[in-house]
Amino acid sequence: MVQYVGVSNVVELVRSVGIDAFLLGLADYIEEDFRRWEQFEKTPRLASHSQMGVIELMPTSDGQHYGFKYVNGHPKNPSAGLQTVTAFGVLSDVSTGYPCLVSEMTLMTGLRTAATSALAAKYLARKNSRTMAIIGLGAQSEFQALAFRALLGIKSLRVYDIDADAVSKFRSNIGDKDFDVLVATTAEEAVAGADIITTVTADKRNATILSDNMVGGGVHINAVGGDCPGKTELQGDILRRADVFVEFPEQTRIEGEIQQMAPDFPVTELWQVMTGAANGRRSDEQITIFDSVGFATEDFSALRYLRDIVQGTAFYTDLDLTTQPEDPRNLYGLFRQPETVLQRSVA
Amino acid sequence: MVQYVGVSNVVELVRSVGIDAFLLGLADYIEEDFRRWEQFEKTPRLASHSQMGVIELMPTSDGQHYGFKYVNGHPKNPSAGLQTVTAFGVLSDVSTGYPCLVSEMTLMTGLRTAATSALAAKYLARKNSRTMAIIGLGAQSEFQALAFRALLGIKSLRVYDIDADAVSKFRSNIGDKDFDVLVATTAEEAVAGADIITTVTADKRNATILSDNMVGGGVHINAVGGDCPGKTELQGDILRRADVFVEFPEQTRIEGEIQQMAPDFPVTELWQVMTGAANGRRSDEQITIFDSVGFATEDFSALRYLRDIVQGTAFYTDLDLTTQPEDPRNLYGLFRQPETVLQRSVA
Known part of the structure; x- marks a missing residue:
């Protein structure tokens, strides 16, 4: 059986x-x-x-x-x-x-994607992170919010979506979960002051959800929405300023944010950070990016x-x-x- | 659902x-x-x-x-x-x-393998075929017998297995199915006079279940047991005397009887026989072989x-x-x- x-x-x-x-x-x-x-x-x-x-x-x-x-x-x-x-x-x-x-x-994919994001942030975000911005309030957004609260204690959210219905759905779904939620009217407002930025839009293009001027030093970016060829969320300049962490480089170079970059763009494998074989965050000024695509x-x-x-x-x-x-x-x-x-x- | x-x-x-x-x-x-x-x-x-x-x-x-x-x-x-x-x-x-x-x-794999064998024989065996030898009375044998009876009307079987328990199992399983079964004491005895020879042993080596001298003109050989690298049942000489029909040449050259032969050993694709694009049996003297490995x-x-x-x-x-x-x-x-x-x- x-x-x-x-x-x-x-x-x-x-x-x-x-x-x-x-x-x-x-x-x-x-x-x-x-x-x-x-x-x-x-x-x-x-x-x-x-x-x-x-x-x-x-x-x-x-x-x-x-x-x-x-x-x-x-x-x-x-x-x-x-x-x-x-x-x-x-x-x-x-x-x-x-x-x-x-x-x-x-x-289970919704749950494991969020758990992996929060796990990566546990290694990569500043230890004193308190506030997370979420841009894109689609099917994955609640899972992300709940995983970051469970693993990192994040209770303060700054959220943004171009669709008011998506905002309502998100607020209704996590209404009983004791979050402090600020609904921003622009992506810029959402990310202002956030320690962690989660981008998880459904945009099917090479979009610029985050532009370089929106990202301050010390931030951890959890880039979830760019996950297949032709679909990215971050302006390339951000990737150049940051240290980028990936699951499986061979796959991420095709599907992730780094599809925008040269084939030898430097990345660090997340598993090596966990085992101590590679550095994760080294300073409070460093920008870290988890370029999540989901791996087998x-x-x-x-x-x-x-x-x-x-x-x-x-x-x-x-x-x-x-x-x-x-x-x-x-x-x-x-x-x-x-x-x-x-x-x-x-x- | x-x-x-x-x-x-x-x-x-x-x-x-x-x-x-x-x-x-x-x-x-x-x-x-x-x-x-x-x-x-x-x-x-x-x-x-x-x-x-x-x-x-x-x-x-x-x-x-x-x-x-x-x-x-x-x-x-x-x-x-x-x-x-x-x-x-x-x-x-x-x-x-x-x-x-x-x-x-x-x-379902047992059933589809047998149905495919009988279907191939419908195109490749002599139209007046009445008797089938089955060498190897393992898990696939009853399915083969039943499919050949259903599709070709074969009721006369000459069977052989080195294991007496397998023979008993086979006889018991098809006892109520109105077959005329001769249990042979050697493979040679089983194939003597058979119009169709099905080889379906579990032998895990390059074995010689059929040697060249055992195969007369006009026979159709349904070679089922040789289905992975290192596992064949027919002596290479038989393949050279016969016309060999396969499912998907790329796969059969690795897994089938023809793994013994040169990479350019000539074969005919079964689907082309069915559509009329290629010849099946052309004479009553020809030896035909269906080199079955099972395809997706x-x-x-x-x-x-x-x-x-x-x-x-x-x-x-x-x-x-x-x-x-x-x-x-x-x-x-x-x-x-x-x-x-x-x-x-x-x-």
């Missing part, structure tokens, strides 16, 4: 654990896997492109478990009431090849976390996705078993 | 439809997809190797649907009571990127068939694998919905 964690399971699980505790637990798994980065098999993602969008498979393995995420990107989906991005994932046992967990990954190991960590946290709970069901004939050579014998043995496990 | 077809669903579905009718329907889908071969995106499979085995993702797309199969190969699994190979598959809608079907594929389009056909055949039946359940927020930007809002909306769909 394979354990199945669907959308309602994830929602109920997060409610049961509490979203702060869930994000803290998830961040621990992500950090643990970043710290053993070199153990992972980092396979390129396998993409199938069409006129409407892309479907990708993102596998990785640490030698004990194998995991992959299925994820699509279809920009026109919202016009049909569907999401641009949906995802699901599978975790398997490398020693047998059998899958052990199938999970929704749309919510983070999904792996999320699957591993889910797998562990649902054991002994009601937050999963069993799927009969694998066969278990008494004699492995007698596959056909499954068609001859009595009905009672074949009772559907998911009914 | 994503439709889920598990092992017990497949077993019950096949019982309900009847395995002959199921194989005929499946073969129609496979043939339809072979005939539009050029519409398919043929991506290399993505393999993750470990000391214990391999885990592979095999995607393909026809522009309307996208499908992939997850499949492992772990030779030591049977010693732990597990199967060497397990598989599951997913079918998606290319226009939205949303998955629409998740299915077990261990049984066959899994795609199987997923497409399942998807169509389960509609309006009880042979699937629904999985909440994708999110459906009222506002696609309000992903976080799912955590704030009333319990009733979140009733687990699989409970």
Whole structure:
């Protein structure tokens, strides 16, 4: 039997654990896997492109478990009431090849992206950071706010979106979460005085959400929205003034903010900061940037976390996705078993 | 909601439809997809190797649907009571990127492999073929026998396996299926006088299951067991005397019987025989070989068939694998919905 964690399971699980505790637990798994980065098999993602969008498979393995995420990107989906991005994932046992967990990954990707951002900021933002600006109040914004509060204690937010509905949605969603929220009327107003700037817009172009003059010394920029070819949020000059930290350089140079820069633009790998092999923040004047694009190991960590946290709970069901004939050579014998043995496990 | 077809669903579905009718329907889908071969995106499979085995993702797309199969190969699994190979598959809608079907594929791979073999033989074996030899009575053998009876009317079998338990299992499994079965004591005895020879052993080496002197003129060889690097069943001399037909040459040259031959060894693509672009059998004296390794389009056909055949039946359940927020930007809002909306769909 394979354990199945669907959308309602994830929602109920997060409610049961509490979203702060869930994000803290998830961040621990992500950090643990970043710290053993070199153990992972980092396979390129396998993409199938069409006129409407892309479907990708993102596998990785640490030698004990194998995991992959299925994820699509279809920009026109919202016009049909569907999401641009949906995802699901599978975790398997490398020693047998059998899958052990199938999970929704749309919510989990939102959660792991935010947990990774906050984790990076724990290493890169000034220790006395109190205020975060969030530019772009789309699907990822609440997760970011909650992760930064859970991991860094950030309670003061300065937020901006060009769309008033998005602002209302954000305020309504985090209304009961004890944040001090200033709604800015411009991006400039939002970032003024902020210790951390999170850019997480849905703009599908090479946009300039942050221009160089908006960014003061000592700031940490959590650049989340620039995450595919042709989509960036930061003016190149900011990147030149800052130290840029990335997940997996080969992928970030194609998908991240640094796609604007030369192929040898210097970056530091986040895992090396965590292990101490590379410097993170060195002074209070330095500008640090986490050029987040999302990497397969983070999904792996999320699957591993889910797998562990649902054991002994009601937050999963069993799927009969694998066969278990008494004699492995007698596959056909499954068609001859009595009905009672074949009772559907998911009914 | 994503439709889920598990092992017990497949077993019950096949019982309900009847395995002959199921194989005929499946073969129609496979043939339809072979005939539009050029519409398919043929991506290399993505393999993750470990000391214990391999885990592979095999995607393909026809522009309307996208499908992939997850499949492992772990030779030591049977010693732990597990199967060497397990598989599951997913079918998606290319226009939205949303998955629409998740299915077990261990049984379905057994069925599609046999249906493809029989389909190839329909084009390649002599029209008056009446008798089939089967060498190797492992997990795939019953499926082969049933598919050849369903598609070609073969009722006379001459079977051989080195393991008496495998013979007993085979006889017991097809005992109620109205075959005329001769159990041979040697492979030579099995193939004597057979119109079609199916080799489907589990031998993990470059073995010689069929030597050149065992194969007379006019025979069709359905070579199923040689399906990965280092695993072949036919003596090279047979290949030189015969015309060899393959699914996807790039893959078969690595995995099939023709891995023994030079890289330019001539082969004919099965899809071209089906469309009439290439010759199949040209005379009653010719030896034809279907060098079967299994290709992603066959899994795609199987997923497409399942998807169509389960509609309006009880042979699937629904999985909440994708999110459906009222506002696609309000992903976080799912955590704030009333319990009733979140009733687990699989409970």
